[in-house]
Amino acid sequence: MVFRGFARTAMGLLAGGCFFCSVAMAVPAGSNPSLDATAIRVDAGGVHYTIDRQTLAVDILTSAGEKIVLSVPAFTGVEAKNFVTTEGGVQWTLGAGGSGTSSSLKSGQLQIRVNPVGDELEVAFSPQDAQSSVTWPVQPLNVSGGKTLLWPRGEGNAIPLDDAQWRDFLRAERWDTLESLSMPLWGLASAEGVLSCVVQTQFRNRIEFAETREGEGLTLSFTHEFRPSEERWLTFRFQFEPGRDASLIRPALNYRAWLKESGEFRTLEQKAVESPAIRLLAGAPHVYLWGGGSLTRFDLTRGAANKLAARLVQQVASAEASPGKHLHKYFTKDEWAATTELAGSTYQLPYAQAAICAALSRGVESADFYDPAAWINAELTTATRGLLSESLQGSALVQRNCRLLQEAFPDILPPVEKWGGSFSAAMLDAFSSAGLNRLRLGLDGSDGLVQAGKADFVRDAVARGYLLGPYDSYHSIHDPATSGTDASWPTAQFDAALYETGGIMNADGTMRKGFKQRGYLLSPLAARPYVERRVRANFDAAPYNYYFFDCDGFGQVYDDYSTAHRATCMADAAARVDRMAWVARTFGVAVGTEGGSAYAVPSVALFEGVFAENFGWGDTDMSEKASPYYVGRYYPPEAPDVFFKPVPAKEKYVRENYDPRYRVPLWEAAFHDAAVSGHHWSAASMKFENVETTVTLTELLYQVPPMYHLNPEVFAKQKAKIMKHVKAWAPAHEVSAFLPLTEFVVLSEDKRVQRTRFGDRLEVTVNYSAEDFAEAEGDELVPAGGAVMVLDGERLVVR
Template sequence: MGPKRNFAAAALLLSAGLLAARGAFAGGLICLQSNSCQARVDPSRLEVALRNGSQPEMIVSAAQTNLGRVADLRFDRELNPGTASWTLPERKVTLTFTVTENRLAVHVRATEPGEFTFPVIPAGDPAKAWILPLFEGVYAPCGDTNWETFLTTHGALNTTADLVLPFVGLECRAAAPARAWTLTCILTNPFNNQLQFVRAPDSTLAARLTHQFTRNHPVKEYAVVFELGPPSPIEPARRYRQWLIERGEFVRFSDKIRKTPEAAKLPGAAHVYLWGNDLLNLADVTDWKGFARALQAGAAAGASPPVRWIWDQLKPDTRTVAAQILAAAWPDRYQKSQIIEDLNRLLEQPEFAGAAAGLEAALEPEIAALLKSDRRSLSRADRSRLNTHLLAAAFPGLLAQPDAWGNGTSPQMIQQLAAAGLDRLWLGGDGWRGFQERPQTVAAAKKAGYLIGPYDSYHSIHRPGEPDTWETAQFGAALYETGAIVNADGTRRRGFKQKGFLLSPAAARPYVEKRVAALMPSFHANSWFIDCDGFGDYFDDYAESHPATQQSDLQARVSRLAWIRDTFGVVIGTEGCSAGVAATVHFAHGVLTPVIGWGDPDLTDKQSPYYLGSYYPPDEPRVFFQPVPMKAKYRYLYYNPDFRLPLFETVFHDSVIATHHWMFASLKAREDAPTVELLELLYQVPPLYHLNRAEFQKRRAQIKRHFEFFSPLHRETALLPLADFQWLTPDRRVQRTVFGDRFEVIANFGPAEFRRDDARLGPRSLQVRHLLTGRTQTYTAQ
């Protein structure tokens, strides 16, 4: 062993001497190289410079201080010129640098829990702009005050939640534009990282990646990969896509269709959340004055038993409102909604059949048979049908035929959508109650060729009986006591809005299977939406009964998504689409437009001009239905097309169908709706709407116009990669995408006409060219 050790030491001294003689930095550098790539590294300060081919050398990680001494340096320039490793004993880490062809990979391994920062990516000269996978993707020019303020004041970014894709990119300038280039830094371990943008000594920004080595990881390690590439602003996304493909982690949507045939209905579908679950709707009362008068008659001595029973069960405030409606020249919506809300409360009760006395002869035979059965054993759907028919029989001539009642989650809504020619839709509810009470709505949607399913969530758990809870967070007392995610200090992690606790995916799994298996037979959905699982918030769990790392937390979420998908053959969707879930899900809400301004009091203050709206009325929550103006800073950061990049679509366009978050749907930003419409068509992603029956009638022409242009095109482009993206004008207002080798889309976001060759494209307009035939189509946003 002695001679070998002496030989290795001599080789290291020789290499160090050669490097010192040839180096452009101070002495003690290591030069790693492959046929086309060269990296120069200062082991003591971790300053790293990279060159690829004829591209200029650039610093990809700035020097750090206080790293301590270097030990166990291993590098043989003659036998293995592409690899070097050493330890930093004071920091308890070993670093390995490896150059292969056009990549530099850096692996960091720790011997004990702690933190380590690397890389520190500088954005001084020649950097021109950050290319960041924040939601769909952003282009943040260096020196732009708004972007630099946003990045430096946001706080540390979680690289699975705040970054939809685990990479950081830079666009770099050169004297000759054709020689410009990009830097891509892929975070091969996206877990337990924080990315923070800080001011460098020269006042430019630097991105500092800090990894936390946690005690629950037996092997404490992470790695990053650097690549230099051509100057396309989507090049970092292309590099990440290729990295996924090389690792066998990319799944095409065409393969997902083969596994889940119902997914073939998703390309070309607009996405719609349906509102109005209640059995009785305002429009189902045909004579409001007469109905209020008939209700009040229940107080009279000679009232019929059914009407008297209903009157007695109404809340005192509801009885007062009935009198107000009679006295009003024009009863308002709020008064009517109070009556409807209270009656729907009664319709939910098995005891409503107490109103049946004397009504048997007025019922259809099928309904009369339900009345004679054990009403406490009726399904929710049968109970709802019985009670609605009893109410209609108690007030003849004042209510519509009960099978025609309902709002957004009713068969009548489905008929309206189909009659408009919308032959492909994804339809979602705000829960599952509306589908349980009206399974015929799901049946009608499936018959029309739609995908339809409930909203479900396993993110939080609440105490049984807790005030203002929601149905998805109720799992019983036993799981409430044992199922919470536990922090490293032994405390339980608080739930959404600090209510209850976050629920361990491992502990929740039996409850997931029980809930979905119980719900599915009651309405037979062909889609299922799971909130939060794709958002990217993954947790270390120190509970003894269900320990987890962030990585195993993700794996447990992916496993339950796959179980629902494969057990029932449903099309599966989730909130957001952190890269780790992309191979499993079919669609995602919250990528094109994320949640904006969370915690900004101006968005929740009713006196603010930027108030997003209330969650009332339940059949038309203003927070979802009402278009509002957006604050200037949000318009700049989220809606200005100059700063938008299709990074997620470059990676996953032919794998996951992604669109807006439901909080900021297609029509939410009042002044920016035309821009949103053009972005949807340019990136080939579906619109997302919130509808009930009245809202659809109001928006019918607008939705139909967009659908007729988008849907036939997306049925083809959804299976193609987004192959290219370009700016066609210096102000970045005219943009071009290419899908496969078949479609070119050009969008003009500017106020002036754009001319290209013999073609002209007006402001706020978009042109699609079919590359195989030369046929063109033009669309103008409204």
Template sequence: MFMKKKIIIWSVAAAMAVSILAGCEREEEQERISSTSASTVERKDFTFDINPATFDLTIEQDGVREQAAAPMPESKVTELKREADKVEWTYPERKMKVALEKKPGYLDITLQSTGAERFQWPKVSADSYILPLWEGKFVPGRDANWKTFLQDETMTWSESFSMNFFALNKKHYSFVYILKQPFNHEVHFDTKDDIQFQLDHEFPSVNPDRTYGFRLYVADSDPVQIAGLYKSVLEEKSAIVTLAQKAKANPEIEKLYGAPHIYLWNNDLLTPEEINWPQWRAGLKSPLYPWVSKLLAQYTEDGSKEFDTVFKQVSAQDHVEKYQKSVIVRALNQVLKMKELYNADVFQPSDAVARQLIQQGVAALSEQKLYQLNKMLLKSVLLDAVGPIEDWGKANSTDIVREMSQLGIKKAWIGLPNWINGLMNPKFVEQADQAGYLVAPYDSYHSIHDKENRDWNTAYFGDGPLYEQATITNKKGEKVKGFLGRGRKLNPTLALPLVKQRVQSIMQDGISYRSWFVDADATGEIYDDYSPGHPTTQEQDMKARLERMAYIANEKKMVVGSETGNDFASGVIAFAHGLETPVIKWGDPDMRVNKSSEYYVGGYYSTQGGIPERYRKQVPVKELYKRIYIDPAYSLPLYKLVYNDSVITTHHWEWGSFKIKDAVVERMMTEFLYNVPPLYHLDQQQWAKDKQTIAAYLKEWAPFHQQAVTRPMTGFRILTPDRLVQSTAFGSDLKVIANYSAADYRDEQGTVIKPRTVVIYEGGHGKAIDLSAIMKAS
């Protein structure tokens, strides 16, 4: 084993872990067979040569020389010092100092500003690249698809790269650059000829640390060895916390093993089907409806115009049409969530519990008790036009949970679009918990709005001074806008009291949440804040995000997940959404703006209260995006090779398992090959449509994941020249082969693996799973 040495690589995750305990050109050569473990990965020795004037860095290994970084324009050099294994110099005109020191197995590179605001190094080129873009990508240097995708592209390192390394595959061996820290880096791609890129580092005025740097290793052109090398460096600093270690602190984490991830859209307690419309019409003259109109006008963005129009129409008819029902029910569901609903002139409930809650003072009620009261208030007016309160919303909640259990789905992570959904229907949360499922509310501290928006409650933190005094200012002196250009970004270093207040408020009545989803905190979208009252570095921003997730995990004993799951958060989170299929090309107007496009992904809002179109609608993706994001020929399980038994990662909620038309089976195959939970969006309608497919698929996938997630991924192989037959290994005796191709493939025992089929091998025995047949049969 390689002797452990002092580590320079940055890792906030380690510190937090201690606290929680087709026209495309493809290379046809096969990947080397490898099942290297991180603890035994070879660190190749080498020598280096440097021309300080141009920063031309050359490495020699076993008598073969390769260029590790392209030369810069020649610059004046002063203070040059050369020792046996160390070179230092200064660029007086560039205001930079450089130090290179050969350590056992790697070259330590440190760059220090003596006044420079930015520095561009290294600029690199290679035959191909192994990059931790999302889960991981293989990028041939001359590939037409990647050249088109990366043309003039600039990526922020901390957001776009899931781990802090990149690898250059040269003719004879590979270079692996491991970044010492992920902050203030941008990567600029040049695709005019072969693909090249350059790292551009900024030295912000708010940050007293004026350095950045790398460890440079030599490795074979093998993703398993490269990922293992990175993992071994992390292990030197105990920066990896396994799920087993996390589960010792919170055994609820084990409920994720073999669990699909499901967003359950039970936003509305009342549905048109739950109302007796003839009975409802008998109460049209009730003072409830003018009061509903007034509340909508005063407290909602859309106001009461549509409701007023429909109510007037219905009052002149002898029936209620489908559209009219949806408008009326939506209005009732909106006022159910309002703290202003109680009006003594409208409601005189006879229920003793309701009267007791009113006597306590509506303003003093917890959020959960407020909703309890509001349900009783509406029931006191609607009477027999609606069923018993305990039956409201069953079709989109408890009925689905009951059927899931009946179909043999033993575990599931169930995410709610908002914590309100559970507080409105605590019986559902309790029943799901009793069934063995983890229920989690969506929460976010990313944006802050100056005024309350009932449909965006995560971004409102009261009427205090936070909007002016706790938001992020960029170096131009401008406030950074919030998500979708609304509001502002909240400085995380000032947010922990808000986190504690919100979580405690939500949980105060004992709601059975065992998991918590914190949006955006693990994406790497971090900021330098130039506000005079609270200057903040990107490192401080990131640490504050980890601190609040650690609070929810440790103090509240929640199974915490977040968006994307970049590895700085790996010691804190148990799961992440967005690493396997990220948000696909956010800036493409055909997907986000042009509603007539076949690629339009849909809007965020559902007028029916169920799954919004953005998550329900199945769409194709453009051929280029299909190649870049999901083509197995370009995909590598880099993150899984490092973190398979540490963090459970799946798709972004915009790109659930069924979202991409004509790619459902291929993505199911990858869920086996990479040990990835499927992600579904469900309501009553979607569940009725998909439940047989989901149950049949999970019958095969769940027991596999139950085993694979507790073991490290120990191997990855490309088995055919077209890269469309691949295998992964977990631990010592669990293996998967996936045949994405259109041709049969024979394994080492001569067994034929049909196209679009995966085979799971354990203890020498293989089990074939025909995913196309699962789709057809169900």
């Protein structure tokens, strides 16, 4: 990957091994670098760069006469030699100094190539030793002058360098350009302008921050590890855009341009040619459905569950054969206790309703559900009787059993067509009647929809223009002996052969542990045949038009030393991307994944977790019940607190993830028309109550879909709030999804009024403050806590 903006790909200090590094610098068209005994001078777009030939210290002199340090000396005890002037650039070699000299290059050599590319300076390195590292640039970040670090963490942070808390945050983290940062770039904004730094590759980079010896700020050090058989040149591009009005998204715009130049950029329009369902992402809020099944408490009218419980208890107590007596075997001890309680109560008792429906659903999904003796007195329809002689499996079997259950209690249970809770036509009708014309519907990670025999629900949703698909994961593999226990989950279960041979191996021969330290991380190379079998089975079960892969876009890629499937981290990433591309290409569906790392963007349509990350891992305040920040239990199944219960976010996480003063839409600037970004499902739009308004406004500003966790009951309660937002957001996103983010401007000194532009069709101005805002005297106001959207000349005020 190449980045053209905030130079985050600086490389330098060569550590260990025999190194040959070549650096290339770019000079503007029509000019040549000038060389003297100590330095190389390059002019790029009216900005003058002075590069020390031996230490690779770089100073920038702007057109206004301001001096900016791009890198302090990164090499010592070296000799610069073998200078060659190429067309528009210079190439030379750094080698160890004379005898008795201590060299940071050790005994190696480093080729350096410098040449101007338009108004950017390109610097490239190549080591003689294929397994070595280079640290450069070593960039001082002075706290004076109101400087801001533009940092591609998720969507992007704008980090004030005079803020001690933010400096501590930068120093405390281990930064790489795969997992912790979404793109290989960074930038530095000041009163003088914006310095953009972009690196060509995402792989094997790390960035470290340290306090300067003078205590006046931080030093950013960029290190790249070289490996045999991988790219031998490390390339950076730097650009300085002068002036107070320089774009804060310039690094991302430069990265986008470099990707286009390299042929690594694909728009949603281009992806939709082979996967037409992608077009349905435009204007589609993201919804996770809960409380779906064969029969759910949402399917029963008030009092019906009590009546059903009473009938079951009565039949079980009777000596005669009956449906109820037969069904008793599907109840756990706790479920039957809840049923007995419900039978003697006039209250609804939702937990008891859920218990009885869970047991009955387990029954209808079983092959031994029908017992002729139990149904001997039931008045079955001719259609149902006709199904008794057929050999049925899967969805057809479940549907027959549902008919048997309904016809056993026809005065209590509604028609089978109305069953399913969130997996019902009634749920889809509720969405449609509310005005939700497009939705991306996600499932909870289980295969409950197929088990419940709800393939028709999928067909219905797709026919209405909704995207619907399963969650799937090939991140971890567990011991088959743990299948069906709390120590495992369905997507981590394969067979014994893959468990024994498919794990990713460390260099020391140990296996990489899986998620939550369970099992192993699964090699994407070894997994591929299993991926294709499972995916095909999922599409055979239901006609999905969407598919979600957990983790594959998150940046968690690895060197694998197993002799059965040896791979570099680059090959690992390529295999993960290829399986997602295979699904999109083979089935013509929209494919989504977790994360938003740039390597996956050319092949994936949707990324969950870019806009709002999953944060707080290991924070006991979020996991202990007594804390006000406790996110909640994974219970009840139809509305787990962890997703449904609103709680406040800690101030630390508000600053890092939501406060608009510290956000900048770098990811959208690079990729808005290439992929749709979204929330992580643990941080949906209404999860954190103290930032809900901020989230809603930023969804408008960045044109990012809202995400909701819903079941029939919750949607009925939240419909008015949801629809108020969606009616403003959706028409704009139907247009903006296919447009680039071209401009981001901070309009107020307190940074609480911001504006974005998408192509030449949409402008969004958001006011996060508590006071109305006018850009100039006489202008129309942007309301406090509101927005103004102008789509194709039509103005909409959102309050």
